[in-house]
Amino acid sequence: MTALSAADWQAIQLTLTLAFYTMLLLLVITTPLAWWLAGERRGLSAFSYWLRTLVQTVVALPLVLPPTVLGFYLLLLLGPQGVVGSTLQQLGLPHLAFSFPGILLASVLYSLPFAVQPLQQAFEQLGRQPVEIAASLGAGPIDQFFTVILPLCRGGFVVAATLSFAHTLGEFGVILMLGGSIPGQTKVLSIAIYDHAEAMNYAAAQQLSLLLLLFSFVVLFVVYGARRKTGSL
């Protein structure tokens, strides 16, 4: 193996940064979302029921949609001519296409189901009773979260964090559509590999691919291993 080039290092660093922020944002966003989705279905009004079904469907969409479709729509939306992009520009802000914030937003959407589903499952398994008990004992919502939900659903949080991180590492289609290949901005590992292969630079592509393969393998291995040990994941 030859040493990685500076550009490759930059791609690695960018990918890790992207995956890390995506994971962080997803944990913050999906905790309340998954809690709401995990709520009792019995006795919901028709409106709440269909609203929840709608949200559940939208959350799961990235699982089945080709990433290029998601990327394409985001490009339309966030680009200089898009509704969001042009509004941002009118406010004196940059539009989001071909930028790091843009691909961060895309990653959050793209990995959404990988954070929501483990959390929702953990919350459904927990049920509402422990939280109701904690409330009756004088614990407010924040207190309930840190002393009951978090410790009892630790496994769900670990899986959600790991999967959203790992899934973002492997993101390609969305970023290709929305981000292009700007070094240090949007040129993540998968794009770098693609560029290397396009340029017939197979050795470099091979090196990065192997790195990604090993890393993904180790992450998943550790997660599934920990699950067996604690038995609670």
Place this chain on the structure above:
Amino acid sequence: MTALRIKAHWQRHHFSLNIDTILPASGITALFGRSGCGKSSLLRLIAGLEMVRDATVIFADQPWQRQQNFVPLHRRRIGLVFQQSGLLPHLSAEQNLLYGFHRVQPELRRLMPADVIRMLELESLLRQPLTSLSGGQQQRLALGRALLANPQLLLLDEPFAALDSLSKTAILPYIRTLVDETGIPLFFVSHDSREVEKLADQLVLMDGGQITEQSSLTTALANPNNPLFDGSDIVSLFFGVPAEKDSWGRVPVLSNACCLWLGDLTEPVPISQGQVRLSIRAKDVSLALSPIADLSIQNQLPAHITNITPYRQQFLIQLQLADGQLLQAEITPYAAAQLNLTIGKPVIALVKAIAIR
């Protein structure tokens, strides 16, 4: 007296709740009814766990819910105990016990862990892992935990439903003790008439999402058509003070001029201010016109007949004992005719010592 004002009209799919009432909040109140009658929903409404629009819940002048005003459960100071104890599995027994206590401002604490540990005999449970506690022990711990959160009201949703009959019998006296010692009003949901007979002071009957009757337990038991007796035997209660057992191990329970002998008092009976509550099935009471010698039945209580009603295929005879308490006897029409029973007639009620629970 503290009261609980509840008003709610709630419709969802196949279920509706229509309540507009004032419940006295003192002692032990049983919410009794079949599954699906709305008793658990009523409890959850009181606790603030069901968002029922336009409902009103006022406890002792504190509006817990009125118009736009909604106090969340964690500020209502309600102790909750469910069918499954809901002990938090990531905490130890002791951490569970003190979870609520730590969240009460020190100046508001009325009960201390030591009091509750003594009252519910929790000492030995605190050193054990949660998984080794029996269902009854877990419920006791859950009760202690609820008490230490300094509640103004205790709500128990089918608290004994998951317990075997032995554990159930064992836990009832603790409930009585804690209510008597702390004075905290307690509501419990039940579909088991035996629990109600053993524990309740007041009875709230529910059917189809409505409260159909609200009375003291003594009044409720005097009505043979009370839904409490659907599918179970008619029972009367006898309240008295137990005295020293005699050399045969028999225990006399006294109430003014009346004395009821029990085989023993080993089965824990809820005791309130020194008083025990005994239940006697109407089927276990025989009648005679005069005292009978040479008989194995040890309780021969003078009484007079206050009411005679046909009941199922038999007759139900209601009696007033010398101390004024009600005793009911179920006898065949043939026996009633043989003895020529009429209202006002003095009789002797015969009760086997071992038939008293």
